[in-house]
Amino acid sequence: MDLFGLLHLEELSLGLANLSMFPYFDMAHYIVSVMALREQPGAIEVSRVSPLACWFSSMLFCFGGAVLSGIMLAEPPVAPLSNSTGVLLASVIWYLVFYCPMDLVYCCAALLPLRLVLSGMKEVTRTWKVLGGVTLAQTKYKDGLLVMIAIGWARGAGGGLISNFEQLVRGVWKPETNELLRMSYPTKITLIGAVLFALQQTHYLPVQKHHLMLVYTVFTVVNKSRMMLTGSSTSPFATVESAIYKTLFAGNSPYAALTGEVKTTCFDNGATTTTTKESGENGGARQRAPTSPVKGQSSSLKAKEESEDAATSQCKKTD
Amino acid sequence: MDLFGLLHLEELSLGLANLSMFPYFDMAHYIVSVMALREQPGAIEVSRVSPLACWFSSMLFCFGGAVLSGIMLAEPPVAPLSNSTGVLLASVIWYLVFYCPMDLVYCCAALLPLRLVLSGMKEVTRTWKVLGGVTLAQTKYKDGLLVMIAIGWARGAGGGLISNFEQLVRGVWKPETNELLRMSYPTKITLIGAVLFALQQTHYLPVQKHHLMLVYTVFTVVNKSRMMLTGSSTSPFATVESAIYKTLFAGNSPYAALTGEVKTTCFDNGATTTTTKESGENGGARQRAPTSPVKGQSSSLKAKEESEDAATSQCKKTD
Amino acid sequence: MDLFGLLHLEELSLGLANLSMFPYFDMAHYIVSVMALREQPGAIEVSRVSPLACWFSSMLFCFGGAVLSGIMLAEPPVAPLSNSTGVLLASVIWYLVFYCPMDLVYCCAALLPLRLVLSGMKEVTRTWKVLGGVTLAQTKYKDGLLVMIAIGWARGAGGGLISNFEQLVRGVWKPETNELLRMSYPTKITLIGAVLFALQQTHYLPVQKHHLMLVYTVFTVVNKSRMMLTGSSTSPFATVESAIYKTLFAGNSPYAALTGEVKTTCFDNGATTTTTKESGENGGARQRAPTSPVKGQSSSLKAKEESEDAATSQCKKTD
Numbered sequence: 001m002d003l004f005g006l007l008h009l010e011e012l013s014l015g016l017a018n019l020s021m022f023p024y025f026d027m028a029h030y031i032v033s034v035m036a037l038r039e040q041p042g043a044i045e046v047s048r049v050s051p052l053a054c055w056f057s058s059m060l061f062c063f064g065g066a067v068l069s070g071i072m073l074a075e076p077p078v079a080p081l082s083n084s085t086g087v088l089l090a091s092v093i094w095y096l097v098f099y100c101p102m103d104l105v106y107c108c109a110a111l112l113p114l115r116l117v118l119s120g121m122k123e124v125t126r127t128w129k130v131l132g133g134v135t136l137a138q139t140k141y142k143d144g145l146l147v148m149i150a151i152g153w154a155r156g157a158g159g160g161l162i163s164n165f166e167q168l169v170r171g172v173w174k175p176e177t178n179e180l181l182r183m184s185y186p187t188k189i190t191l192i193g194a195v196l197f198a199l200q201q202t203h204y205l206p207v208q209k210h211h212l213m214l215v216y217t218v219f220t221v222v223n224k225s226r227m228m229l230t231g232s233s234t235s236p237f238a239t240v241e242s243a244i245y246k247t248l249f250a251g252n253s254p255y256a257a258l259t260g261e262v263k264t265t266c267f268d269n270g271a272t273t274t275t276t277k278e279s280g281e282n283g284g285a286r287q288r289a290p291t292s293p294v295k296g297q298s299s300s301l302k303a304k305e306e307s308e309d310a311a312t313s314q315c316k317k318t319d
Numbered sequence: 320m321d322l323f324g325l326l327h328l329e330e331l332s333l334g335l336a337n338l339s340m341f342p343y344f345d346m347a348h349y350i351v352s353v354m355a356l357r358e359q360p361g362a363i364e365v366s367r368v369s370p371l372a373c374w375f376s377s378m379l380f381c382f383g384g385a386v387l388s389g390i391m392l393a394e395p396p397v398a399p400l401s402n403s404t405g406v407l408l409a410s411v412i413w414y415l416v417f418y419c420p421m422d423l424v425y426c427c428a429a430l431l432p433l434r435l436v437l438s439g440m441k442e443v444t445r446t447w448k449v450l451g452g453v454t455l456a457q458t459k460y461k462d463g464l465l466v467m468i469a470i471g472w473a474r475g476a477g478g479g480l481i482s483n484f485e486q487l488v489r490g491v492w493k494p495e496t497n498e499l500l501r502m503s504y505p506t507k508i509t510l511i512g513a514v515l516f517a518l519q520q521t522h523y524l525p526v527q528k529h530h531l532m533l534v535y536t537v538f539t540v541v542n543k544s545r546m547m548l549t550g551s552s553t554s555p556f557a558t559v560e561s562a563i564y565k566t567l568f569a570g571n572s573p574y575a576a577l578t579g580e581v582k583t584t585c586f587d588n589g590a591t592t593t594t595t596k597e598s599g600e601n602g603g604a605r606q607r608a609p610t611s612p613v614k615g616q617s618s619s620l621k622a623k624e625e626s627e628d629a630a631t632s633q634c635k636k637t638d
Numbered sequence: 639m640d641l642f643g644l645l646h647l648e649e650l651s652l653g654l655a656n657l658s659m660f661p662y663f664d665m666a667h668y669i670v671s672v673m674a675l676r677e678q679p680g681a682i683e684v685s686r687v688s689p690l691a692c693w694f695s696s697m698l699f700c701f702g703g704a705v706l707s708g709i710m711l712a713e714p715p716v717a718p719l720s721n722s723t724g725v726l727l728a729s730v731i732w733y734l735v736f737y738c739p740m741d742l743v744y745c746c747a748a749l750l751p752l753r754l755v756l757s758g759m760k761e762v763t764r765t766w767k768v769l770g771g772v773t774l775a776q777t778k779y780k781d782g783l784l785v786m787i788a789i790g791w792a793r794g795a796g797g798g799l800i801s802n803f804e805q806l807v808r809g810v811w812k813p814e815t816n817e818l819l820r821m822s823y824p825t826k827i828t829l830i831g832a833v834l835f836a837l838q839q840t841h842y843l844p845v846q847k848h849h850l851m852l853v854y855t856v857f858t859v860v861n862k863s864r865m866m867l868t869g870s871s872t873s874p875f876a877t878v879e880s881a882i883y884k885t886l887f888a889g890n891s892p893y894a895a896l897t898g899e900v901k902t903t904c905f906d907n908g909a910t911t912t913t914t915k916e917s918g919e920n921g922g923a924r925q926r927a928p929t930s931p932v933k934g935q936s937s938s939l940k941a942k943e944e945s946e947d948a949a950t951s952q953c954k955k956t957d
Contacts, residue, residue: 071715072714072715072716073714073716074708074712074713074714074715137716140714141720144719144720144722145722146719146720146722146725147716147717147719147720150716150719151716164806173811175806175809175810175811176809176811177809178691178806178807178809180688180690180691180694180807181684181687181688181691181807181808181809182687182688183688183690245689248689248733248737249685249686249689249737
């Protein structure tokens with residue numbers, strides 16, 4: 001608090017906490033979400049074959065968090081549909097991104113400067129969604145720290161967590177990969193946010209809510225911008241994760257050889273040198289199980305990245 | 320209203336609106352639903368291997384709408400089981416259709432005249448189910464037009480919408496196809512009904528409820544009978560759909576070539592000539608993506624049709 | 639009642655009925671459940687790749703019944719997380735079973751005498767869970783016998799019934815098999831228990847609750863111990879099942895040949911001689927449909943058994 005006072009950030013953090021997400025930040029969230037859907041492999045084909053399935057998929061990208069947290073708290077998952085303004089806004093954006101003549105809207109929004117701004121604004125909505133989930137869970141389960149974390153996480157990263165079922169709507173089924181097996185950066189940062197806000201709400205973390213909101217928002221926005229500008233997908237937590245993993249989950253188990261191998265898959269950003277050394281210590285017994293459920297993931301991730309490249313190049317061709 | 324008075328239909332529509340679905344119309348619904356399950360590929364084998372899985376699948380065919388709308392409104396999906404009479408009736412019909420000695424019940428009900436009557440009666444229950452869903456949603460979300468449409472649709476066409484998960488009960492998994500990607504006729508007509516009844520209930524559609532019930536019921540029954548008698552699967556909306564599709568979703572996008580190709584799959588009933596011409600205009604750039612999620616559908620549909628033929632011929636052999 | 643009085647079992651059954659499951663029996667349930675997860679093919683690899691997915695899977699093994707019955711009654715499926723003590727206990731056990739240095743905990747618990755005791759204690763918790771589910775359903779649906787059976791079954795055998803979705807968390811998808819298509823022994827005994835307790839609670843079964851609890855618990859514990867000691871997987875109900883099946887579901891249908899064939903798969907424990915004879919009577923028309931959904935099951939079961947053997951031998955090697 002003193003530090004915030006010192007840096008004249010008190011007013012800024014209060015101002016941020018009173019910021020309304022509707023309509024501009026929500027719009028940015030819808031645009032970035034629908035664009036992410038469009039960049040999934042096969043999504044454009046689905047949009048031509050069945051606009052309804054495409055629309056439903058888009059709504060799951062936009063409102064997935066509300067749907068998932070609704071199911072988890074036994075509240076109607078259909079509730080987001082009752083927010084007519086939000087659905088209308090998201091639907092208009094869905095229509096423009098997918099079906100706009102000359103593909104103008106998508107190609108404009110895909111330009112780096114605009115995309116940077118929109119992605120930053122979307123990151124801001126994450127803070128609100130996570131906090132909303134945590135406080136909602138607290139009204140139902142007072143002192144239920146785990147429930148608060150789960151609902152905050154679900155609300156903030158719902159679209160990712162239900163991606164298996166969202167893909168099913170589009171006729172795609174990739175059981176070998178999900179956000180629990182290989183967490184993406186947004187899911188990870190949302191989980192950390194949910195833990196922080198749940199600790200703050202239960203007073204285990206002695207900070208004020210609007211200070212935490214400012215710090216968390218700034219961190220997510222800056223980090224997202226950095227990742228988009230440098231094109232790197234290095235998680236800022238790779239070192240911490242690697243340390244926790246080695247301390248808690250590697251152990252002196254007879255599976256250490258296997259562990260070393262798998263860790264390479266798990267922390268292939270930044271921690272590669274360490275793990276390679278470790279697997280070397282284990283006698284280089286690097287065996288790859290042929291039916292590993294983890295295999296498909298890196299390739300599917302690669303496919304997604306390639307599709308993003310393809311989409312961008314497509315725009316350039318159109319110009 | 321005047322037209323109805325003129326044609327002396329006022330009494331008829333009031334009489335229809337006061338018609339009780341239980342027991343005759345419900346029975347017809349159960350018989351047609353269980354027969355539809357039996358005609359799925361592999362269903363008979365499942366009925367021999369695991370009567371319980373077969374029974375559970377049948378209940379999803381019979382009560383799928385109630386289960387799905389229950390989940391969507393956060394009401395117990397197990398509720399249909401508490402309606403003992405309905406479950407008992409449906410179970411008896413399930414038993415007779417699958418395990419009756421000499422297969423008498425199925426072969427009788429599969430005779431065209433009887434099947435025609437039963438299917439017509441099942442169509443009547445659709446009106447009641449859609450209306451029930453719409454009014455149920457209205458009690459929870461006043462003015463929530465989209466929620467009313469969604470629940471009305473789910474209740475009327477639930478069995479189809481959850482077909483992926485119903486198939487999973489029988490050990491079948493076809494992720495590449497679902498009712499959103501390629502809507503069947505019953506799902507389509509139910510969606511239209513849900514929209515009409517939701518508009519009527521919110522007074523956007525200035526007609527009386529019992530008049531709309533009469534018109535919608537007559538339309539569904541007549542259309543179903545026509546389709547069964549002529550054996551055609553041409554949707555009566557093909558022209559309208561095609562027009563809407565071309566106006567809204569084709570656009571001048573760089574994917575027009577792809578669009579033309581896919582539309583052939585989508586509206587292969589009646590609109591084929593037009594689309595072929597269109598894809599010709601686009602320079603004949605007909606490329607088929609090898610991993611199209613849409614591929615499996617026509618073949619699975621064909622399989623279903625073939626299984627129906629097989630089932631009928633099987634009956635003839637038994638006679 | 640008289641018999642119970644005669645055998646001085648009245649006090650024993652009352653004592654059992656007042657037994658608290660927490661903490662010892664709950665712990666045994668968690669240990670046996672997490673060990674069952676660890677013995678699934680691929681589970682150890684997942685535990686190295688993604689401890690979070692492994693933890694979530696473990697929680698589904700431990701609290702699957704509460705989650706499933708929660709969904710079925712439209713109560714928050716997230717509720718088990720609010721029981722902090724239970725989740726903490728299960729998490730500690732999960733950690734020790736998967737990541738304990740030298741694999742001490744797993745190898746100790748896998749020793750036959752200890753495993754026998756733990757499995758017996760786990761069977762005791764089944765009685766409490768089934769009864770809990772039945773009484774919970776009764777508070778919501780008075781006289782809803784079917785709902786009571788369904789919820790009692792779901793709560794007692796939830797982990798098995800949702801196994802398809804539990805596997806999905808680990809990146810495994812086996813749609814061709816589920817507990818409804820081929821019921822395992824625990825699922826079967828839980829269903830029987832749910833039926834008995836539901837009949838008792840609705841006074842159709844004229845016994846006292848604590849007497850039924852004693853009889854059911856003794857039966858499950860003795861039977862489980864017998865199966866573990868003899869290594870046999872013969873269901874004690876095979877004869878009854880076979881008789882019911884032949885009476886109700888075989889019929890004189892034209893599919894008898896098919897039936898005879900499939901029955902071999904279904905009751906391959908004990909009833910093999912009979913069915914072979916029967917299929918011989920049908921002219922030996924044994925055709926195997928190449929896309930049978932039932933095929934994959936025996937092989938997946940075999941895989942599970944093999945994985946258990948492998949796990950045991952691994953421990954021996956470590957010692």
